Amino acid sequence: MPTKPAANPPERRGSTSTFVIGLLCVFSMAVPARIAAKAGPARVVSLNLCTDQLALALLPRERIVALSFLAADPGLSALSDRVGDIPLVQGMAEEVLPLVPDLVLAGTFTTRPTIALLRARGVTVLEVGLVSDFDGIRAQIRQVAAALDVAARGEELIAGMDATLAAAAPTGPARPARVLSLAPGAFTAGSGTLSDAVMRAAGLVNYAADKGLQGYGYLPVETVAADPPDLLVANADEQGYPSLNGQMLAHPALDRAVPAQDRPAVPGRLWTCGGPFTADAATMLAAARDRLLSRKD
Structure with missing residues (x-):
């Protein structure tokens, strides 16, 4: 008649050890998962x-x-x-x-x-x-x-x-230059705006704020032509789509008032929203400031 297999204590102990080790592995994998779940929104x-x-x-x-x-x-x-x-x-x-x-x-x-x-x-x-x-x-x-x-x-x-x-800030005393930012339709930014903060960070005077504009608004082309800024940022459509509003930025009076060499290109995307990249707009204005002042020295 068949007999019951003899117990093998060493083998049983090995099986138990393997089981415990397996549980530890599962636990060790679960802990990082729970930690990761707490590491901020994932979606x-x-x-x-x-x-x-x-x-x-x-x-x-x-x-x-x-x-x-x-x-x-x-x-x-x-x-x-x-x-x-x-x-x-x-x-x-x-x-x-x-x-x-x-x-x-x-x-x-x-x-x-x-x-x-x-x-x-x-x-x-x-x-x-x-x-x-x-x-x-x-x-x-x-x-x-x-x-x-x-x-x-x-x-x-x-x-x-x-x-x-810090790199964009002026390094010494100099006559402050005035800069004007114009968008299509002669839309501009005065005091209390992000554009104003960028200009001041570059050591420049905001022309529109100097004229008394607070917040956003418009400046007549005649005003700008009669008393031109030192620098003009004309933010036309970067994709080149023509518009009647955009044509104002190419007004002959503006062309005569501020030459091309004093019109730095500062993409509007750098200061439409505030972010770490907004400092790059100050860098571009600082470079234009230095070129302008070097010609006047």
């Missing part, structure tokens, strides 16, 4: 041009689920070349909800019905406003970086921006 959607650029500057690609359709426009976004294969959305709730975001970044004027619906569905939304100076940029970078749990990366961006600003 981020941005619905605003300015928050698009903050997300691109702060996050790795794998944590960005979607950006606004403006993010890929090189005429508007300073970081359009980083968008790559990231999906783009128009800002409608039916686009965003299927993405199952754990954080949505939006501007204070971003599609209000979408924001209301997302919040009603329990989606976390962080709204950020417009900034008007470099202190505002620093605060906003820190705000968004904290929400994304990438505070160290935020400080890196701020340090890089501050180094760029």
Whole structure:
């Protein structure tokens, strides 16, 4: 008759050891997973041009689920070349909800019905406003970086921006030059604007603010021609699309008042939204300042 196999204590102990080791391996794999789950939002959607650029500057690609359709426009976004294969959305709730975001970044004027619906569905939304100076940029970078749990990366961006600003600042006393930024239709920026902050960072006087303009508004071409600025930034459409508003920037009176050599090219995308890249606009204005002053010495 068949007999019961004899017990093999050493083999049983080996099986038990293998089982325990397996449990430890599973546990050790689960701990990093839980830690990673706490390392900030992993599925981020941005619905605003300015928050698009903050997300691109702060996050790795794998944590960005979607950006606004403006993010890929090189005429508007300073970081359009980083968008790559990231999906783009128009800002409608039916686009965003299927993405199952754990954080949505939006501007204070971003599609209000979408924001209301997302919040009603329990989606976390962080709204950020417009900034008007470099202190505002620093605060906003820190705000968004904290929400994304990438505070160290935020400080890196701020340090890089501050180094760029320090290099752009004038190094000695000199007659302050006046600079005017004109967009199509003679639209410009006076005091209390981000453009004004960029000009001051480059050691320049904002012509429009000097004329008493606060915020954004218009200056008559006749005023500019009669008392021309030292430098003129004429922000025409970078893609070359003609318009009646744009033709004003080529007005013969402006051509005579400010020669081509005193018209530095500073892309509007650098100071449409505030970000670490905005310091590059100050660098470009500083270079134009130095060229101007070197001719006048």
